[in-house]
Amino acid sequence: MKQSEIFLYTLHDPPADAEVPSHKLLAQAGFIQKLAAGIYSYTPAMWRVLSKISAIVREEMDRARPEHERAGAQELMMPILQPRGIWDESGRWNRYVQDGILFHFTDRKDSEVCLGPTHEEVITKIADCYISSYKQLPVNLYQIQTKFRDEIRPRFGLMRGREFIMKDAYSFDIDEAGLDKSYAAMDAAYRDVFRRCGLDFMSVEADSGAIGGSGSSEFIVTADTGEDLFIICDETGYASNQESAVAQVPPGGDGGSPEALENVSTPGAKTIEDLTAFFKLPADRFIKTLFYKAVYPDREEHVCVLIRGDLEINEVKLVNELAALGVELAEDKAVQSFTGAEVGFAGPVGLKADVVMLADESVAAMKNAITGANRTDEHIKNVNPGRDFDMPKTLDLRLARAGDLAVPRNDAEAALPAEKLKLRETRGIEVGHIFKLGDKYSSAMQATYTAENGKPVAFQMGCYGIGVSRVAAAAIEQNHDEKGMIWPLPIAPWQVHLVCVNPKRDDQREVADKLYQELQDAGVEVLYDDRTVSAGIKFNDSDLIGLPLRITVGRDAAEGQVEFSVRKNTADKSKISVAEAAAKVAAAMA
């Protein structure tokens, strides 16, 4: 492709509204253009990237995986525009509307429709229609399509759009054992996809969130600008989204052999920070008593949650435990009515409030703890769980943090010294997510097949997503420098940037033209900068666009010499003959 002819226009400066590198560079290089918040056009160069990613995804989806006893998935295409009815069947319409995530409106007949944010409902209908016998299973179907989500806060360019390209696959199996195989096959496929895209990624345990289901893992591209925090253990390989991460209870909370309760006047000391200063004791000696409002489809309920003072509640774990749509801290007024005191003085001892109480595991072992007295400006010392209040249901409700110790998953891990189990935090971008849905949707929508015994059975489903446009952004987040993008070879819009410094000179132009033809004949994708602009512009554009390989035809063209360089290491330039150039490219691409 000749640069003088292609629709690709770089900007001198990145747009002011771009924040993260991928957004800045993609916009500056003229790869994407914003139409509105979270809505972008992809110019031809960007479309080449997206097409390459899609091609890799298709190959890996279609590939049979006999090691997991699974044939390849099959591509189909489902409607973007979806009627409300199927969303009522699955029970998701109200929730998605309430969350505001759904783009929905009414048609001319006043029927409600939405733009598909995901396709569990549609695919379940398809399966229900065509699959009637266990003999037809397993099945795996996928599509690559634009998805629509009215994100609460679209941001970071392609990283979180309101409209984005996604590959979504759905598997149907006879039973859980079958689902496990389909899931394992997709897990393998995902690893192959991201590896082939040239990304540095990892797989982590994840919360299954709004999609629901029993198990899920996320595929994460590590990058400092990632929106999510992950907890990992280098020694054991444990890795999880912080939302679902588990860790051992950190040591602490032991105040010695139990002593008698004692009321203490603590005027104005409302926070753990205030209290540690007042009592001159570390935060782990206090019990935090929190009131949450849990939101359900049909009601709201309050719960009281206890946790050691130095730890924090993981609200995702709380939501999952309560099977609620969401939780938020209760309003001050509610807390006052439960405790009879100002906010900041709640405690489990003598709490009269008629609410469900839960406790994090960290509370159980505490001795001589300090809690609120349920009277304003007063706390109680020497509180011992079990003695001074009934221990409620005890769960893991903690937010796992860097420095905590991983929970051993087997004897070998249990035998490791504590130091080896230490967890650390890292940031990353979620580019893929796979879920075991089980019969969540098939049961709700009464989608069944006839089993060997003649009885109808709900499908065991899995669903599997890859953010195709996000993969492109993540590749740039992970691969760029101060001059521009650095595309991994497999997803680069072109493999070689052939830069003719001064095409007005016959010697240069002739050498470049010839190389352009030869490389193309050899099957190499070449962007040929044949423009008559200054060398500086060409080099800066070339660095910005970031094709993996570059051949510069310049002042030594008359002697048959050109320059070869790799974008990843621009400083390393070698002067070689025209004949060698093609061989260099072939070698770099191998």
Add this chain to the structure above:
RNA sequence: CGGGGUGUAGCGCAGCCUGGUAGCGCAUCGGUUUUGGGAACCGAGGGUCGGAGGUUCGAAUCCUCUCACCCCGACCA
């Protein structure tokens, strides 16, 4: 939705406080000279100053409302 910020030419910005001819750099168009890291000179085009209302002889500037966009928190590929 809560908090903070920004809207002036395709992109980046100044002008606003203290009202009085709408500007600068880059980009674009024509011309001459240039050509290995964003060239020089000459000339030209391009604007409902986000929108509406108000104050005023006069509003980019002051006031009110509104829309859009960005950043920080709750959602997700």
